Amino acid sequence: MRFFEEVLDIGNKLINWYRENKRELPWRNTTDPYKIWLSEIILQQTRVQQGLPYYEKFTNQFPTINDLADASEQDVLLLWQGLGYYSRARNMHYTAKMIVDKYNGNFPENHNEILALKGVGEYTAAAIASFAFDKAYPVLDGNVFRFISRLFGIEKPIDTSTGKKEITNALDLIFNTQKPALFNQAIMEFGATHCTPKKPKCDTCIFNMQCEALGSKKVMSIPVKKGKTKILQVNHTYMCFIHDNKTYIEKRTAGIWKNLYQFPLIEEDIKPDGITKIINRYLKTPLKFEISEVFDSTHILSHRKIQASFYTIHLDTSPIFLKNNIFEIPLADLTTRYPVSILTQNYLKRLNL
Ligand code: SF4
Numbered sequence: 001m002r003f004f005e006e007v008l009d010i011g012n013k014l015i016n017w018y019r020e021n022k023r024e025l026p027w028r029n030t031t032d033p034y035k036i037w038l039s040e041i042i043l044q045q046t047r048v049q050q051g052l053p054y055y056e057k058f059t060n061q062f063p064t065i066n067d068l069a070d071a072s073e074q075d076v077l078l079l080w081q082g083l084g085y086y087s088r089a090r091n092m093h094y095t096a097k098m099i100v101d102k103y104n105g106n107f108p109e110n111h112n113e114i115l116a117l118k119g120v121g122e123y124t125a126a127a128i129a130s131f132a133f134d135k136a137y138p139v140l141d142g143n144v145f146r147f148i149s150r151l152f153g154i155e156k157p158i159d160t161s162t163g164k165k166e167i168t169n170a171l172d173l174i175f176n177t178q179k180p181a182l183f184n185q186a187i188m189e190f191g192a193t194h195c196t197p198k199k200p201k202c203d204t205c206i207f208n209m210q211c212e213a214l215g216s217k218k219v220m221s222i223p224v225k226k227g228k229t230k231i232l233q234v235n236h237t238y239m240c241f242i243h244d245n246k247t248y249i250e251k252r253t254a255g256i257w258k259n260l261y262q263f264p265l266i267e268e269d270i271k272p273d274g275i276t277k278i279i280n281r282y283l284k285t286p287l288k289f290e291i292s293e294v295f296d297s298t299h300i301l302s303h304r305k306i307q308a309s310f311y312t313i314h315l316d317t318s319p320i321f322l323k324n325n326i327f328e329i330p331l332a333d334l335t336t337r338y339p340v341s342i343l344t345q346n347y348l349k350r351l352n353l
Pocket of ligand 1: 212
């Protein structure tokens with residue numbers, strides 16, 4: 001950065017820009033910590049447009065933290081269905097119950113107490129402390145990382161402790177301690193809508209005379225990342241048994257989809273000519289069946305690529321399964337009562353329930 005005065009002025013420029021350019025979003029019109037926390041958890045790794053209907057559904061169905069705490073985990077997961085990263089929903093529900101028990105339903109105001117809540121990291125704690133209580137904690141999300149590293153020309157990888165330290169120091173230089181909530185909203189919005197990853201609007205940028213990355217023609221190569229997460233490929237074969245408008249599901253007990261429901265699953269790639277053997281391994285006595293279709297789908301998570309096949313298997317008699325955690329439900333209940341992964345949701349859309 002070229003001049004000290006310019007550095008000091010960046011915060012004011014951001015706030016002025018924000019006042020003129022901000023998007024109207026419901027969680028920006030409240031200082032209710034419950035609603036701010038809700039929005040922040042929903043928006044973790046989710047785009048605003050995708051998160052917005054979920055925020056509305058949750059605030060309608062659970063207007064207060066007590067309502068969320070009183071809900072069953074199954075209802076919370078059902079409402080969350082489709083957003084992914086289900087541990088966020090499980091932690092959110094756990095935390096709501098904890099706040100009701102420990103703090104009598106009053107959201108803690110102290111930054112360290114907020115940070116100690118399950119599912120709340122540094123970024124979310126700073127967001128809640130500043131937006132709800134106007135406390136001077138700067139937020140550092142992916143959008144802020146990108147904007148700061150470009151503006152200051154920081155080329156140290158942002159996923160290393162030295163890179164993070166340099167960005168934190170630069171952020172501290174421009175942070176407006178008098179208007180923390182406004183400053184934080186402004187810098188996040190600027191990164192999200194103006195200094196975007198692929199098409200930053202440098203031509204019309206209020207910082208284009210100061211931006212180090214633009215000056216050195218390195219906008220598209222900053223921020224730098226050291227290592228990309230290795231994506232592991234896994235295979236899932238699901239068996240959707242159907243008999244007399246009933247189907248058979250189990251509850252997952254571990255992993256990212258813990259407490260969601262699924263059709264009996266084998267974590268292997270089973271080809272159509274091998275599925276008969278597998279089906280009979282699931283049933284106590286062999287039954288007559290017919291496979292009406294196979295639905296193949298690929299699902300990419302942050303660290304895993306799932307290659308899935310769903311077999312629709314029509315049985316002529318009610319089955320008895322060898323695994324005793326598989327239970328029978330009316331087929332139609334699957335879309336209304338049992339939360340499932342997006343992978344299963346896509347298959348159910350094809351089944352046309
Ligand atoms: S000039 Fe371009 S890269 Fe630099 S802050 Fe503005 S939008 Fe971002």
